[in-house]
Amino acid sequence: MKINKNILVPNxxxxxxxxxxxxxxxxxxxxxxxxAFKDALEVVKMPPQLLPNRFTFENFIEIKKYFPIEKFFIxxxxxxxxxxxxxxxxxxxxxxxxxxxxxxxxxxxxMLYLITLMIPKQVTLVPLFIVFSKLRLADxxxxxxxxxxxxxxxxxxxxxxxxxxxxxxxxxxxxxxxSYLKVFTKIILPLSKPAMATLGIFAFMYSWNSFLWxxxxxxxxxxxxxxxxxxxxxxRWATEWNILMAGNTVSFIPIFIVxxxxxxxxxxxxxxxxxxx
Amino acid sequence: xxxxKKGKKLLVIGAFLLPSLLSMALFNLLPILISAVVSLTxxxxxxxxxxxxxxxxxxxxxxxxxxxxxxxxxxxxxxxIPLVLGLGLLFATLLNRNIKGAKVFRxxxxxxxxxxxxxxxxxxxxxxNGNTGIINYVLSLVGVQGPVWLSDFFWAxxxxxxxxxxxxxxxxxxxxxxxxxxxxxxxYEAAKIDGANTINQFFKIxxxxxxxxIYFILVISxxxxxxxxxxxxxxxxxxxxxxxxxxVEQIFKNAFKNxxxxxxxxxxxxxxxxxxxxxxxxxxxxxxxVNYEDK
Numbered sequence: 001m002k003i004n005k006n007i008l009v010p011n012x013x014x015x016x017x018x019x020x021x022x023x024x025x026x027x028x029x030x031x032x033x034x035x036a037f038k039d040a041l042e043v044v045k046m047p048p049q050l051l052p053n054r055f056t057f058e059n060f061i062e063i064k065k066y067f068p069i070e071k072f073f074i075x076x077x078x079x080x081x082x083x084x085x086x087x088x089x090x091x092x093x094x095x096x097x098x099x100x101x102x103x104x105x106x107x108x109x110x111m112l113y114l115i116t117l118m119i120p121k122q123v124t125l126v127p128l129f130i131v132f133s134k135l136r137l138a139d140x141x142x143x144x145x146x147x148x149x150x151x152x153x154x155x156x157x158x159x160x161x162x163x164x165x166x167x168x169x170x171x172x173x174x175x176x177x178x179s180y181l182k183v184f185t186k187i188i189l190p191l192s193k194p195a196m197a198t199l200g201i202f203a204f205m206y207s208w209n210s211f212l213w214x215x216x217x218x219x220x221x222x223x224x225x226x227x228x229x230x231x232x233x234x235x236r237w238a239t240e241w242n243i244l245m246a247g248n249t250v251s252f253i254p255i256f257i258v259x260x261x262x263x264x265x266x267x268x269x270x271x272x273x274x275x276x277x
Numbered sequence: 278x279x280x281x282k283k284g285k286k287l288l289v290i291g292a293f294l295l296p297s298l299l300s301m302a303l304f305n306l307l308p309i310l311i312s313a314v315v316s317l318t319x320x321x322x323x324x325x326x327x328x329x330x331x332x333x334x335x336x337x338x339x340x341x342x343x344x345x346x347x348x349x350x351x352x353x354x355x356x357x358i359p360l361v362l363g364l365g366l367l368f369a370t371l372l373n374r375n376i377k378g379a380k381v382f383r384x385x386x387x388x389x390x391x392x393x394x395x396x397x398x399x400x401x402x403x404x405x406n407g408n409t410g411i412i413n414y415v416l417s418l419v420g421v422q423g424p425v426w427l428s429d430f431f432w433a434x435x436x437x438x439x440x441x442x443x444x445x446x447x448x449x450x451x452x453x454x455x456x457x458x459x460x461x462x463x464x465y466e467a468a469k470i471d472g473a474n475t476i477n478q479f480f481k482i483x484x485x486x487x488x489x490x491i492y493f494i495l496v497i498s499x500x501x502x503x504x505x506x507x508x509x510x511x512x513x514x515x516x517x518x519x520x521x522x523x524x525v526e527q528i529f530k531n532a533f534k535n536x537x538x539x540x541x542x543x544x545x546x547x548x549x550x551x552x553x554x555x556x557x558x559x560x561x562x563x564x565x566x567v568n569y570e571d572k
Binding site (some may be wrong): 005010011014015017018021022024026028029032035043044046047050063072074083089090091095096097100103112113115116117119123125126127128130131146147149150153160164169179180184194198199207208209211212216226227228230239241244245247248251252255256259260262 | 279286287289293296297300301303304305306307309310311312315331347364367370371372374376382384385386387388389390392393394395396399400401403404406409410411414433446447453455458459477489493497501503504505507511520528530532533539541542546549552553
């Protein structure tokens, strides 16, 4: 009896807290999706109803009249994918150096990298726009991608992880005559998988959610990403929640599906890290 | 032979750092230099920049708006940081207990994080709407007349804090979970043999060994607080009556709406100095509480 009580009570409490949290975090999305299928009258009806009485697809047709939302989606996929791959590559290369090489000025250089982390993106926004205009990169895909191909945050994250890889692993490989490149690709990268997965997810999300930079660098509708396109939506339909939620849903469902697949890899990465410990 | 090896090593270091150094130089340092020069000028982006010395900086310090923005940032972080870190710690600890369904919970917690701030802001604008918002409807069920959140001078900032904690708590939880995963099970086995209970284990093992992760989250969150922009821009535009106006929001408006490029650049530099000082202080203080022992 006593043992049962000891296990049951904390478990019940755990489940209660986690369930309340999960419902709070997920409900707004259910509300958004349900709102996307309501008509203009039902969406503001009080008391509110979770499911619409009459499902309507009109909101989606209304949006497509003015906004090529499928084009925004493709643009977001292209920009985010390229950004993520490059960022993983360049950050892991830098992190390797800062974690596993001894040389003069290493700490100063790493501090310099971290200082840029403290500079708000918005501080360099205007001059960055000037630089990109001069390089004729304004209103191009390259202009959208380039500023985020490297991140000090990612380097910091990977370096912290690489510090936990024992130096003896590397020394053994060097004695066996392995090159730096080989040590990087055969030891450092495989052992950094959990951290790489974490950074990959964050880099993709960051790029996918990026709003301010696209807003400044992109002019033509052909190059707009989803957040930018969505923000234009609010300009047209200020408080027509059914139409706004339809737009939100279109942007949410695809990334949500991607997330379900990516999450498996993400959790796998985390459990790998757990087993290692 | 030794010198040759050393030369090769330096070459390798250079090659591995090249992409990041180039990116830093072109997209960080160069814009910073330009920004520094522009901050000493009066420039509307069209005409020729006029050198004015430190006038822009003096003007930033004499403008009342600047102090309102700093005050607003502190309003935000006093609510945001304890909430997001406290809840994140709670959820991460519970999720780490190997309960059934932990993966499902973890998956749900992360949904707000994967969604763009634009989409989240639009959803929250609706949830917080004075008349048709579901939050005020729920409040009315328990007999409370909810405010018009985002249009209310006092409640606009708490509303933005609420939305921000809601969006970010999953991120903080996942980072803390990865920190927890790095803690060796041996510690807990040893503690169990010694007869330590769960609460003791949390304060004597988990929390001390988690301090590097917590420090990391604190630094990132604090910097993010000072960079507060997206949600403010979409949800309130800095209003009502400047009650959610932030430093970055003012920089953005001065640069792209009022075309006071020099003034905006000076504001950026002052913002950077504030963030820099706070980070330095945190770095100094970390030795007192962050535990860097081998895990």
